Amino acid sequence: MSDDRETKPFKFVTAGFDARFPNQNQTKHCWQNYVDYHKCILAKGEDFAPCRQFFLAYRSLCPSAWCERWDDQREKGTFPTRLDQ
Amino acid sequence: MLNLLSLSFLSSCDSPRPWGLYFQDSATPQMEGLVELHDNIMFYLVIILFGSPISHKYLNHALILILIAFPSFKLLYLMDEVSDPAIYQYPDFLNTEDEFIEFDSYLVPESDLEEGALRMLEVDNRVIIPELTHVRFIITAADVIHSFACPALGIKCDAYPGRLNQVSVLINREGVFYGLTEQWPKL
Numbered sequence: 001m002s003d004d005r006e007t008k009p010f011k012f013v014t015a016g017f018d019a020r021f022p023n024q025n026q027t028k029h030c031w032q033n034y035v036d037y038h039k040c041i042l043a044k045g046e047d048f049a050p051c052r053q054f055f056l057a058y059r060s061l062c063p064s065a066w067c068e069r070w071d072d073q074r075e076k077g078t079f080p081t082r083l084d085q
Numbered sequence: 086m087l088n089l090l091s092l093s094f095l096s097s098c099d100s101p102r103p104w105g106l107y108f109q110d111s112a113t114p115q116m117e118g119l120v121e122l123h124d125n126i127m128f129y130l131v132i133i134l135f136g137s138p139i140s141h142k143y144l145n146h147a148l149i150l151i152l153i154a155f156p157s158f159k160l161l162y163l164m165d166e167v168s169d170p171a172i173y174q175y176p177d178f179l180n181t182e183d184e185f186i187e188f189d190s191y192l193v194p195e196s197d198l199e200e201g202a203l204r205m206l207e208v209d210n211r212v213i214i215p216e217l218t219h220v221r222f223i224i225t226a227a228d229v230i231h232s233f234a235c236p237a238l239g240i241k242c243d244a245y246p247g248r249l250n251q252v253s254v255l256i257n258r259e260g261v262f263y264g265l266t267e268q269w270p271k272l
Contacts, residue, residue: 024251025249026249030249
């Protein structure tokens with residue numbers, strides 16, 4: 001291991017316990033936050049700070065493959081939930 | 086033989102060892118509870134098996150079942166308790182600049198094992214987790230049903246494609262704990 005490796009502080013950000021999802025199964029927790037985030041930025045714009053909470057939650061819960069797949073579906077318009085309501 | 090004995094008693098008990106007949110050393114409150122429950126149940130079993138006629142007369146089956154069932158349920162629900170994790174899900178930590186940690190970790194194949202390394206347990210990229218912190222694992226699989234188990238931490242959880250299972254642990258000492266599973270999906 002080399003000594004010249006660059007290190008930098010890394011602040012861990014993550015979402016906490018959600019009373020809607022107290023179960024072992026967290027699939028819906030991830031899904032709901034993904035949907036909420038995209039509803040939020042669609043309604044309020046990318047820079048609306050409170051949306052970030054949803055982003056952090058889904059980003060830390062969902063497997064990245066799932067997010068990529070959902071992103072693709074949103075682009076193609078085949079995402080199974082309406083985000084503009 | 087001496088080698089076997091020293092392996093059994095002197096080496097670290099955080100991994101499976103030859104002739105190991107008991108649990109690995111516990112590293113979480115859950116595992117403490119599991120070992121305690123096991124010992125309690127064994128106590129009643131020994132009484133039933135080798136007990137005197139008096140114990141056969143007064144410790145009837147229903148009573149024994151209750152004595153076993155109540156601690157078991159208590160432990161089950163305590164282990165299921167979801168604590169607010171300070172940190173959870175390793176691969177996707179995110180900082181304020183939207184950077185995140187993500188890495189793969191694979192089993193070291195048998196041909197690449199070093200002297201003293203544990204076959205089918207050693208990985209090339211160990212997950213580092215803080216002690217005395219509520220940690221949540223989110224477990225899923227990519228192809229078929231797998232399982233994630235770590236005996237020293239007292240966790241065992243199935244991994245299903247399309248489903249996220251969570252288990253929370255609080256590790257109360259440092260050590261290298263080996264998980265037993267066919268694959269570590271996503272980790």
